[in-house]
Amino acid sequence: MNSGHSRLQLEVLRLYRNFLRTVDLLQFKSKLENGTSNVNNGSNFDQLKEFIRSEFRSQASAYKKTDIFGIEAALRRGQRRLEDIKSGTVKDRTSSNSLIDIIIIVRNPVEWHLKNISENPNHYNFLFRNYAKKYQSSSLEVFLSRIPGPKVYYNPFIEWSDPLDNTKLSFKYGVVSLDNLLTDLCDWSHLYLAGRLQKPVLWIPSGSDLSSPQVYDEKLCVSQNKNLLASISYSILQNYPTNFPLNEYDLFYTISSISYTGDWRMIIGEDRQKVRRLVSGESRLSEFRTLYNNTLNSLQLYGFSFKPSSKSNLCKNELHWFKPCNNESENIFQLLKNIPDHICLLSVQETWNHNPNDARTFLSNLSHTDRNKRLQNTLSNIVRKSSLYQTGLGLVSAGPKRSLRYALAKLNKMFASLGLIKWS
16 A cells, blocks of 8 residues: 655655664664663663654754655664664765765656756856857757767866855756766776766665666666676676686675776776775675675576685675586677677677678687677777766766866775875
């Protein structure tokens, strides 16, 4: 039966319930450790409960129903506080130099930008702001349609302040059309947003599920599933047979590296340990498992099984493949069918082959080393071009001042990852 609450309201109610349950659990543990006669301790927990109730009431009245960013920020902050209470530690993870990266998917970027320029003119650089004001939709549409590459228009260094405690939040947001996103997810045409969505992200407002694009658009959900299946198939091919059974760290590490291999920013101006950081730690591995859970289940049709690891290491699971001995080239071909036609054709372009399945047959009969090298070089070339195009667009959209500031922030990350300076 429908409760009448929105997804966001249900998430807030769930968080509120979890807070109270956590306090009850802590109170129960305290009684076991200290005895049930500790009246003062029980009183402290009652005070904590009352404080939680009053906090939720005050925050509910402070935000307008339309203030989605404010509500989401408060919700995320509340979930972090809950983790702090559960663990008994305070995690100092804030950084004044960190930018939250937001992607806004729209059906008509021109209309969206024109409206946003009128409402938030300071988000845009002077030239773009005046160009759009003077020439309106026709010229703006020409500009946004003719720019090469992923076509994600970014506004960086946007400042937002929490009205409750004046906490400041810095973020950047990129705007992309739904059609361009779907193309990248299905064809790996640029591996820009497709690469990002191969890693765990937070879908707003459906923050409780790391893999829920279906709440927005059915085509988006189908395309994202194709993207995940293609990325995990690529990872298997890159690691077979040397690393099999394949532990989950190596599986997800290879997936995470897809959108960084060939990116010129990894040479200068980026955290050198970025890919490793993305998959290090149980919490991050758990997010990857959640994201790829359905995809891993579908791989059973190809003879794969994701089982608990028999080795004593940090990885809980490993991927086994039980079919390759029967007809290895045929099994390789089936995995290649999950990879976009565009990628397979580019990998054998010197053969003048225009049939995707013929290209897959050619690749499946190559040695593992040769096939992996061809696929890797193809993806590297695509990522290199898209990163250059996107950097060029970023210089135009951000303007010289913010571009310089952004470049310096990236250089700081690179030097920190090399141990030359401290993380800030």
